[in-house]
Amino acid sequence: MSKKTTRREVLKGGAAMAGLGVLGFPEWAFPALAQGETLVAFTDLPEEVVLERTPDRRIIDVRDIDGPVTPADKWFTTQHYGHPEIDRATYRLAVSGLVDRPLSLSLGDLRGLPSRELVFGFECSGNRGPLNGLSSNGRWTGVPLRTVLERAGVQASAREFVFFGADHGEEEVVFRGRTSTVDQQYGRSLQRDIALSNEPLLAYALNGEPLSTHQGRPLRLLVPGWYGAPNVKWVSEIHVQEDQYLGKYQARWYRTLKGEMVNGVMKWKETAITKMRLKSYIARVTKMGNQHKVFGVIMHDGTPIRSVEVRVDDGPWQPATLDPTTRETYSWKFFNFDWNGATPGEHTITSRATDTSGYMQPTAEGLEEVKKTFLEQNNQHPRTVMIT
Numbered sequence: 267m268s269k270k271t272t273r274r275e276v277l278k279g280g281a282a283m284a285g286l287g288v289l290g291f292p293e294w295a296f297p298a299l300a301q302g303e304t305l306v307a308f309t310d311l312p313e314e315v316v317l318e319r320t321p322d323r324r325i326i327d328v329r330d331i332d333g334p335v336t337p338a339d340k341w342f343t344t345q346h347y348g349h350p351e352i353d354r355a356t357y358r359l360a361v362s363g364l365v366d367r368p369l370s371l372s373l374g375d376l377r378g379l380p381s382r383e384l385v386f387g388f389e390c391s392g393n394r395g396p397l398n399g400l401s402s403n404g405r406w407t408g409v410p411l412r413t414v415l416e417r418a419g420v421q422a423s424a425r426e427f428v429f430f431g432a433d434h435g436e437e438e439v440v441f442r443g444r445t446s447t448v449d450q451q452y453g454r455s456l457q458r459d460i461a462l463s464n465e466p467l468l469a470y471a472l473n474g475e476p477l478s479t480h481q482g483r484p485l486r487l488l489v490p491g492w493y494g495a496p497n498v499k500w501v502s503e504i505h506v507q508e509d510q511y512l513g514k515y516q517a518r519w520y521r522t523l524k525g526e527m528v529n530g531v532m533k534w535k536e537t538a539i540t541k542m543r544l545k546s547y548i549a550r551v552t553k554m555g556n557q558h559k560v561f562g563v564i565m566h567d568g569t570p571i572r573s574v575e576v577r578v579d580d581g582p583w584q585p586a587t588l589d590p591t592t593r594e595t596y597s598w599k600f601f602n603f604d605w606n607g608a609t610p611g612e613h614t615i616t617s618r619a620t621d622t623s624g625y626m627q628p629t630a631e632g633l634e635e636v637k638k639t640f641l642e643q644n645n646q647h648p649r650t651v652m653i654t
């Protein structure tokens with residue numbers, strides 16, 4: 267971001283999208299900092315920042331990240347139809363469609379099945395800089411989806427597994443000029459190979475506690491390495507079918523228009539939101555004595571990270587260090603960089619991550635050439651700070 271991008275402009279643009287306002291400045295506590303360590307101000311943020319915290323939407327203050335796992339009451343949250351309140355005693359998970367034995371499972375039934383833990387951090391596919399506050403990391407417990415599906419007995423013709431949340435709302439479905447207003451549940455689908463793999467989890471606990479209403483109480487789907495949208499909260503029914511599911515949040519709302527070179531010609535394809543695109547973001551810059559430090563976060567699909575680098579102004583890319591506390595495959599990853607010899611004045615700091623497949627986080631300009639829609643915004647995001 268150049269110096270021409272003023273604070274006012276940030277407010278109107280990306281930051282406003284991310285829920286920033288200027289209503290006053292809460293006194294944040296920063297347990298993340300060591301004694302004597304102070305925050306260096308970002309000049310790409312307004313001085314007065316209020317992060318959206320409504321019952322429906324919570325954006326995390328990434329400067330405040332103080333451990334690998336985000337506490338449940340701080341986890342970012344967002345959804346389309348508010349939070350349904352579900353009575354845990356009468357709750358049932360229905361498994362229907364192309365199965366030999368349709369199921370109706372209580373929470374007790376689910377807790378009685380073999381469970382598994384999963385450390386998994388994800389971001390909303392609409393998450394982006396400068397704040398990137400729609401990202402969090404958790405330690406989840408639940409039943410492998412496969413275990414439930416095997417109990418139901420998936421038939422050979424089954425191709426598509428649709429997950430419906432208990433939340434619903436009126437939706438306008440437009441077809442060739444005719445608009446129908448119908449009630450629909452939040453729904454997302456997985457294809458057979460993924461649904462029957464060892465990966466997806468039906469989670470009932472976060473960080474050792476039953477799921478909060480925000481996080482999908484009593485049960486949510488988690489697809490490790492994928493963006494937020496497929497992680498259906500308040501799951502009430504799994505419907506197994508042969509046809510593709512084309513519900514709004516599967517087929518229309520969450521998609522990306524991407525360009526790809528095929529035989530020397532740019533081919534534009536609309537793709538569904540699935541695996542997270544490798545991203546690193548700078549969360550805070552601090553000062554202790556004369557030493558400056560940069561701390562940041564990587565979101566990714568589980569492909570191991572080969573490197574993460576930081577650059578100051580137009581200087582060389584320098585290696586940052588991956589934090590060993592965030593090792594699990596699907597955890598978000600922390601990185602640290604000692605910024606030596608920082609001089610007074612305004613500086614731009616940028617990070618970029620590369621994974622072992624060789625994919626490197628693109629620049630904003632590079633991404634712009636191959637992506638037309640705003641989801642999956644994983645470009646390098648330069649931050650500006652004032653060193654005093």
Ligand SMILES: Nc1nc2c(c(=O)[nH]1)N[C@H]1C(S)=C(S)[C@@H](COP(=O)(O)O)O[C@H]1N2
Pocket residue numbers: 341342343344345346347389390391430431432433452480481482493494495496497498499500501
């Ligand atoms: N039932 C249901 N599940 C949902 C949604 C929703 O609207 N309804 N929103 C999805 C989206 S877009 C995101 S980013 C994540 C957010 O999960 P979180 O609130 O636990 O952070 O939930 C997903 N699961």
Ligand SMILES: [Mo]
Pocket residue numbers: 344389390391392494495
């Ligand atoms: Mo999302």
